[in-house]
Amino acid sequence: MKLDGIIAFVAVADCGSINEAARQLRLSKSTVSERLTELEHALGAKLLNRNSRQPALTDDGTALLARARRIIAETNAAHEDLARQRDEVAGSLRIAVPRAFGDLHLGPILYTFMDRYPDVVVTADFDDRISHLSQGFDAVVRIAPEILPKVATEQLTISRRTLVAAPSYLERHGRPDTVEDLEHHKAIHYMERGPDDWTFKAEIERVVARVAPRLRITSCYAMRDAAIAGLGIAWLPTFHSQQAVRAGLLEVLDLGLAPDITPITIAYRHDPPARLRALIDHLKAAFGDPPYWDT
Template identity: 50%
Template sequence: MKFDGIASFVAVAEEGSISEAARALRLSKSVVSERLAELERSLGASLLHRTTRRVSVTEDGAAFLERAKRILQEVSEAKTDLAERRGTLSGPMRISAPVTFGRMHLGPALYPFLAANPEIEMSLDLDDRRVDIASGVYDGVVRHGTIDDSRLMVWRLAPSRRVLVASDDYLARHGVPATIAELNAHKGIFYTNRGVADWRFATPKGVEIVRARIGFRVNNGDMMRDATVAGLGIALLPLFIAGPDIRDGKVKVVDVGVRPASEFIYLAHPEGRRPPAKLRALADHLKAAFGDPPYWENGVD
């Protein structure tokens, strides 16, 4: 049984076709097919159903797939350990991050890290949906918010201050709220991936929840900012999104006397698995690049 055959099988199972697997492995279709055939001969079992449109895993293939994935993971980690013993950060690293933060801040911070460590093979998935870090698909997940998954080990990268913001046009038409209670009469712009459309504030009496009228709901931070600038309502935005528009005067901070509950930018990795040195090095690099307080808070009172 050859390692490259196992790698080809896992790629085909995950991609759903030999063509896509060949593209991912940077091999020809014929080479991938030959490796699969050799693997099946060595195992004495058929691992895949092949049709003209798609490839699917057989019952024997499903039984072998999980172990095959573990074999690949173990070999990858072994190669990484050897590289780290030589003082080199190398090998594949797959990270997930939110779209807006990734575009505005994570990307610019990542590029010098990757330039300084050319042996790292980084894959970055930008997606605002929550991902299951415990599944092992990702080495690390960069997220903004609270930390409520007990299966995660978390490194805090930066505090994330959030503020209520609105355009001059909206405030001129609807008035400027001065208290939490007055927010209930206003239209809110909400981030749908957080679930309930509400705002939470830390007060001396504990957390107070405000549910303003819904002006707009969307699953993307860029569009929340654009809707706020357009005067559709009040939004609770992190300064890593709203900072430039506040400094440019496109939106104003709405002060209701209390601050939203604290949140953070963090890098999470699965519990029970020793994080590779390159992931720790990435976390340290990002903390230094963002700063404390983070640079995106500059110029905002």
């Protein structure tokens, strides 16, 4: 039993005419008649006597009319409630965020967001596993160039990677001037990036350095600390290393390469609720362009 048939039935009963009901519903007379017929077939009962100029309710039609009005009223109320919830910045959000980025930058911004919107309850999963919306998340923050298919994606800001080393390391081993020089230095390598090589963007083509890792590790925190301790050269995102650079604990190595930039995006289902839209706008404003950690 379709709702449009119930709406057509109530309209004809109220107007006393199929022509007038069709005019109010902005439908053709034949469409209204078809919907009435479909409703009668679905119910197995005749609701209107349509032999006369003014259709008259049958006993079954009279019995159904009050219930049909309630169905329409409850449906309209449900639509209004859903619309109100969609427009209201309230409810729950579950988001997935890469751990290091979340710990350093998303956490503090979430606190200001929740202070601004006290009726939003947030569950934030800080983990370096690849997360998907199908796992029950409302949104997934990603640091990757690929755009996920079949979902909406917005760029929040950018991640820039630079080569860094401690002054103590550079004093002992010298400062590399070219990509080729890196092959003669000790490297701190992020294991999840695969083989022991670093691929850089040059002006025209990509340049690969086959590095010799002294330390292979899966933690950006440990990579940064190892670099500060002078164990070798690390290739780190500036959102992770910039504070140590400003403090003089690390130095940026300029090999004349093009900037290594990866978008930081947020993926979500189309037509997001107001609470998610508010979070996205809050994150964009807080991160800035360029991001605050690079300024």
